[in-house]
Amino acid sequence: MKDKNNNQEREEVLFSEQAEQVEKNESSEPEKENSQETVKLKKQVETLRRELEDEKQRHLRTRADLDNLRKRMYRETETKSIYAKKDILLDLLTFLDFFEKARKQVQDPAAAEGINIIARQFHELLNKHGVKPIDCLGKEFDPADQEGIGYIETEEYPEGCVAEEICPGYKLGEILLKPARVMVARNPDDTQVTEKEDEK
Numbered sequence: 001m002k003d004k005n006n007n008q009e010r011e012e013v014l015f016s017e018q019a020e021q022v023e024k025n026e027s028s029e030p031e032k033e034n035s036q037e038t039v040k041l042k043k044q045v046e047t048l049r050r051e052l053e054d055e056k057q058r059h060l061r062t063r064a065d066l067d068n069l070r071k072r073m074y075r076e077t078e079t080k081s082i083y084a085k086k087d088i089l090l091d092l093l094t095f096l097d098f099f100e101k102a103r104k105q106v107q108d109p110a111a112a113e114g115i116n117i118i119a120r121q122f123h124e125l126l127n128k129h130g131v132k133p134i135d136c137l138g139k140e141f142d143p144a145d146q147e148g149i150g151y152i153e154t155e156e157y158p159e160g161c162v163a164e165e166i167c168p169g170y171k172l173g174e175i176l177l178k179p180a181r182v183m184v185a186r187n188p189d190d191t192q193v194t195e196k197e198d199e200k
Helices: 002-105 109-128 188-199
Strands: 131-133 146-153 162-167 170-172 175-178 180-186
Touching: 002 109, 002 170, 002 175, 109 131, 146 162
Parallel strands: 146 180
Antiparallel strands: 131 170, 162 180, 170 175
16 A cells, blocks of 8 residues: 555656656747747847948938039039130120220210220129139239230339230139230340340
């Protein structure tokens, strides 16, 4: 009878140990599954984060490209507009040169006054469209804006400076429309030295 009870107790103990083991196994399985699911979700989140960052960078590059394209098109339009304007203004400046020469020949004071008013209005019109005369008298000769047509022996201006403006020059903003035609100052002493050297 005792043996039977002992066997039964042993079986109960074994059964309870097995039940505990099964419970442990069952409880560890979901933990493994949960940890694997978590790892998988973390990987997905990281992948999505990288994709989002890539899309953000692509979007910024596209916006920058679009902005650059817009600026380039604006510059090209401005350049075309300026060069179209330049041709018309050059024709007007040629006319102005002839007008200025004719104005100097007028002797009648009343007629001269009328011509002076027209000339002033003409200059105001050019100024309104951004055309400015090149200020060069007394300044150092600059071949970029001026066309030297000869020398003047003078002590009034330093050597190498513009001593006389034969024909005014004009600019449209920074664009040269017409160079000023000028005479450049030369020291009279240098001329004499040059002449003496030539005689030798």
